[in-house]
Amino acid sequence: MIESDQRKATFLRTCIRELNLRAEVISERVERVEPQAGDVVSARALAALPDLLPWVHRHLAPDGVAILPKGRTAASEIAAAQQHWHFDLQQTASAFGDGSILVLRDIQRAA
The missing domain is CATH 3.40.50.150 (Vaccinia Virus protein VP39)
Known part of the structure; x- marks a missing residue:
């Protein structure tokens, strides 16, 4: 997931951890992230x-x-x-x- 808003990125990371999901949050603007x-x-x-x-x-x-x-x-x-x-x-x-x-x-x- 790509989310530049740090509050939202923190929330997503908490969900990933608590739900034991295989996912990653990239805290950056979508246009700056490598494909x-x-x-x-x-x-x-x-x-x-x-x-x-x-x-x-x-x-x-x-x-x-x-x-x-x-x-x-x-x-x-x-x-x-x-x-x-x-x-x-x-x-x-x-x-x-x-x-x-x-x-x-x-x-x-x-x-």
């Missing part, structure tokens, strides 16, 4: 999709999946992102509020 090649990348309330995709793409394994909760602006964010990115999209209505859960695969920069 992680994650099988799954998720981000909540970090940035609009067009701004988020470069970070997701950087840290995602080639066959990985991005799971991104988005709010009521999901449709416009998807349209804006598709101007510069290609991806397979599965969109599901969120069980909480009027947002969506976006599942993206095969994320590639548009030529």
